[in-house]
Amino acid sequence: MNQGSFIDAIVWFIMLTILFYLNREIEIMRLVGEIEGYLRLYKAVRDKALATTLADFKSVISKKGVEGIDIKLVEKRIKDLVELVFISPTDLDPFGIVRKIKHLLLTSEKTLKKELKSFVPSASDAEIENTLNLLEATRALNFIYKVVNHIYMIGRKFKSLWILMQLDAQLPFITEEVRALEGAIEAFSKGLPVGDSVGPIVAASLIRKYCKQEEIIEEVENTIIAKGVFKNRIIYVIKAKGPGGTVGHLDDALEWVINNAGRVDAIITVDAALKLEGEETGSVAEGFGVAIGGIGVEKFNIEELATKHNVPLYAVLIKMSEEEALSVIDEKLYEGIEKAIANVERFIKTRTPENGIIAIIGVGNTIGVAP
Amino acid sequence: MSEEVLARMRRKFFPLYLIGLLASLIFLAHLVLNYIYTGKEQYLTLSMLTGLFSAYLAYSLAKLLRTKIPIYSYRKVVRCTQCGYEEEAEAKGGEILFENAGSCPKCGGEMIVQKIYRKKQLKGILG
Numbered sequence: 437m438n439q440g441s442f443i444d445a446i447v448w449f450i451m452l453t454i455l456f457y458l459n460r461e462i463e464i465m466r467l468v469g470e471i472e473g474y475l476r477l478y479k480a481v482r483d484k485a486l487a488t489t490l491a492d493f494k495s496v497i498s499k500k501g502v503e504g505i506d507i508k509l510v511e512k513r514i515k516d517l518v519e520l521v522f523i524s525p526t527d528l529d530p531f532g533i534v535r536k537i538k539h540l541l542l543t544s545e546k547t548l549k550k551e552l553k554s555f556v557p558s559a560s561d562a563e564i565e566n567t568l569n570l571l572e573a574t575r576a577l578n579f580i581y582k583v584v585n586h587i588y589m590i591g592r593k594f595k596s597l598w599i600l601m602q603l604d605a606q607l608p609f610i611t612e613e614v615r616a617l618e619g620a621i622e623a624f625s626k627g628l629p630v631g632d633s634v635g636p637i638v639a640a641s642l643i644r645k646y647c648k649q650e651e652i653i654e655e656v657e658n659t660i661i662a663k664g665v666f667k668n669r670i671i672y673v674i675k676a677k678g679p680g681g682t683v684g685h686l687d688d689a690l691e692w693v694i695n696n697a698g699r700v701d702a703i704i705t706v707d708a709a710l711k712l713e714g715e716e717t718g719s720v721a722e723g724f725g726v727a728i729g730g731i732g733v734e735k736f737n738i739e740e741l742a743t744k745h746n747v748p749l750y751a752v753l754i755k756m757s758e759e760e761a762l763s764v765i766d767e768k769l770y771e772g773i774e775k776a777i778a779n780v781e782r783f784i785k786t787r788t789p790e791n792g793i794i795a796i797i798g799v800g801n802t803i804g805v806a807p
Numbered sequence: 808m809s810e811e812v813l814a815r816m817r818r819k820f821f822p823l824y825l826i827g828l829l830a831s832l833i834f835l836a837h838l839v840l841n842y843i844y845t846g847k848e849q850y851l852t853l854s855m856l857t858g859l860f861s862a863y864l865a866y867s868l869a870k871l872l873r874t875k876i877p878i879y880s881y882r883k884v885v886r887c888t889q890c891g892y893e894e895e896a897e898a899k900g901g902e903i904l905f906e907n908a909g910s911c912p913k914c915g916g917e918m919i920v921q922k923i924y925r926k927k928q929l930k931g932i933l934g
């Protein structure tokens with residue numbers, strides 16, 4: 437065998453191995469650089485959110501007078517509340533879990549409201565609700581930053597290309613969510629309606645069209661029920677009570693309507709829905725079932741009520757992206773609102789009996805929307 | 808907004824790309840001239856590599872310059888419930904949809920806030 441070509445082959449082999457190794461190292465460096473860029477972004481957004489939340493609450497305090505308020509203590513408490521955790525009930529034995537979740541949500545909401553109110557006793561409910569919404573968005577941003585940072589640090593510590601690649605692949609979706617929460621911070625600090633408010637806006641429009649001011653009932657906390665007449669049918673429009681940032685207790689309101697009206701012939705829910713990439717913002721889809729997002733407590737309860745009383749469930753969905761749902765409402769969504777109102781009216785005209793009783797539920801956060 | 812943070816981060820690379828591109832172009836011209844005058848093959852090989860590198864830098868620079876960041880402003884539309892007269896203005900925050908917004912300058916009827924929305928405008932990264 438020719439000596440020269442054998443050494444050449446060995447050298448080639450070593451160089452090839454080194455090249456493969458270097459390629460891997462460069463790939464890790466590229467991933468680390470990219471992830472670090474995103475992490476810096478998430479951190480900047482979280483810090484800004486925390487600053488906005490603090491500034492917002494301080495402005496509420498200064499509006500109502502600072503006497504007797506320890507600003508330092510308030511600041512510390514707000515920072516603690518950002519780290520707050522909700523421990524969901526065990527689903528080892530899922531029977532009755534919805535009631536348990538509802539109990540947890542109700543009591544924790546009440547406690548948080550009470551605590552914030554104790555700092556500024558003269559603050560209005562809307563101001564407290566907006567601060568709570570800001571806190572919630574800040575908490576979510578803080579959690580996202582911490583988790584991404586955790587996975588990144590583990591990946592770096594063990595020099596694992598796979599962990600870093602998996603994290604890198606998730607980043608576009610996480611960034612979408614961070615943008616959405618960032619938009620929410622902006623919207624809630626200004627108190628302007630968000631994309632998710634389309635449900636309450638449809639409800640408020642129907643109330644303005646068909647219900648009288650004196651027929652608005654406030655039997656359920658944070659929720660209004662308006663009675664009106666449309667095409668010889670009695671309609672009950674249910675929405676969260678504006679203009680604070682709240683979603684209300686729609687299931688309790690529906691139960692009240694059924695108990696007081698004796699029966700309901702149809703339940704129509706109107707809500708924002710996530711669009712797929714490529715779908716038009718503000719396009720409207722109709723469906724059957726209960727259109728409600730969130731943990732599912734209200735959805736469960738409304739479905740229970742409908743099944744118990746044998747009531748058909750109709751839904752109207754207004755499509756938008758996650759960012760649009762949480763940011764100040766886009767102009768295109770008003771076209772969706774008009775279409776949704778027309779859909780609700782058509783459902784009532786064609787699908788319900790004359791002299792029937794219909795419950796219409798505008799689902800979503802009613803920030804910046806009256807009544 | 809987060810886009811502005813990203814833009815600020817990317818903007819830092821702009822002079823780096825520009826200087827890199829200029830340097831590699833000068834080097835490329837030098838190599839090409841060398842090849843023309845001496846006719847040596849290795850100048851051609853090197854100039855091809857440098858050409859590829861400059862093309863990559865130019866592409867990155869073009870991508871950077873094409874990036875647009877959205878700037879948001881908030882608007883409100885108030886409408887007269889009597890005659891339908893509309894006015895649009897900036898929403899400063901705290902506006903409430905369907906709330907009373909004064910009286911109509913045309914007929915004196917009740918004006919309400921009919922729309923509040925976010926307006927998006929795109930801005931270049933260096934602007």
Ligand SMILES: [Zn+2]
Pocket residue numbers: 887888889890891892911912913914915916
């Ligand atoms: Zn007028």
